[in-house]
Amino acid sequence: MDISSYVLLSHEQALQRRLDVTANNMANTSTVGFKREQPVVHEYVEQSGDTAVPSASATSYVLDYGAIHDTGMGAFQATGNPLDVMINGPGYLAVEAPGGGTAYTRAGFVKVLPSGDLATTGGQRLLDATGKPINVPPDQLSNLNIASDGSISGPQGVLGRLAITVFPDEAGVTPRGDGLMAASGGTILAAADTKLTSGGVEGSNVQPIVETTAMVEILRSYQSSQRLSQAMDDLRKNAIDRLGRFT
Template sequence: MDVSTYVLLSHEQALRRRLDVTANNMANASTVGFKREQPVFHEYVEQSGDPSVPSAATTSYVLDYGAIHDTSMGAFQSTGNPLDVMINGPGYFGVEAPGGGDAAYTRAGFIKILGSGDLATAGGQRLLGDNGKPINVPPEQQVNLSIASDGSVMSGTNVLGRLAVTVFPDEATVSPRGDGLLAGSAGRVLSAAETKLTSGGVEGSNVQPIVETTAMVDILRSYQTSQRLGQAMDDLRKNAIDRLGRFT
């Protein structure tokens, strides 16, 4: 295989990665709190030691560098449930990770009360307070429960705890765990003054289906172009071999 084939293969691998990310965005267009992803690619340039053609001294390849989240907010979706909340601005709700270990994170604000009295997500993961522990609501105080804009969990005028909203200095460190939650490191819990929540609804996905559909069409056309280039190079090689064969 010559260098040109490797270059095309690196390009097609990048297109495959773009397709996977775009398809995942489309699949989560209605997932509460989902943030669309965008793949990031870097150029890798290989230096040739003694190229026969000076202009071919470097060869450029496409390298997958990962994916970043689009942090723009999704639309507010009213649910009528006073326990459901949306984060206005950056940050994630901290929850107990399934199986233990470090905390996991989510933007999905569906909140329910477990049989134990602990507040939890729709998936059953217990929400963490700003002290790093679950928030428990005694049975007698579950009737008039509400969540204030600073994250305080209120039963009438009694404060039972405050939801932890964690921000990260670099969103690139926040990545999907594979179970509907996110993993992150070096996060900071916002203070009450910094926390801005809206109760009575949740944040919708920020995926725009039309944009993702357009991206998929662009990926398809790019792949078709790459295939045509590969076929053209194969034809050139065959013609070269046929001509060389006439001199032997």
């Protein structure tokens, strides 16, 4: 292939990335705590050295840099469960990751395991600021509530506090499946900086009309790329036909 074909290929690969990201956003329109993703692309300019036409020495490609999260808040969805929480602002609930370590989530569904530990609906135990599970004694199970600073209280007082972790760079927070995120280098918010709303969860911040519009734009861009590719093919064929007349 010539350089023009490689340039078109880099563009179509970026379009494929955009399509994958947009389709994933649409699939998670109803996923609690989901943050829509946005693809990130950059221009990569390659210098090809001396050429007959000086302006043709630089070739611009589309480079796929991955995707970042839109940190905008989703709408509050009341559940009627006083243990369910929504994080108002940045941050993630810290949970025990399957297989060990710590994972993070914005999905604030909270339940009490038979062991008395607080956990997500997926069974991952919630962690406090020290990285330990929060256990509720059997005699404290009635009238549990979670305050806006993350403190969990029973009839006899405070039992612990949910750890809300923030990260300096959201680009480093990556999905690992089941609504959980992997990240490192986070900071646990102090109680005064933690803002939770109990009795509900945060809905997805995906806007279906925005994603549908993006799908249409991607389709049109791909069609334009295909037309340009066909035009270049026709140009090559005409050039070969003309050259053949002189042989």
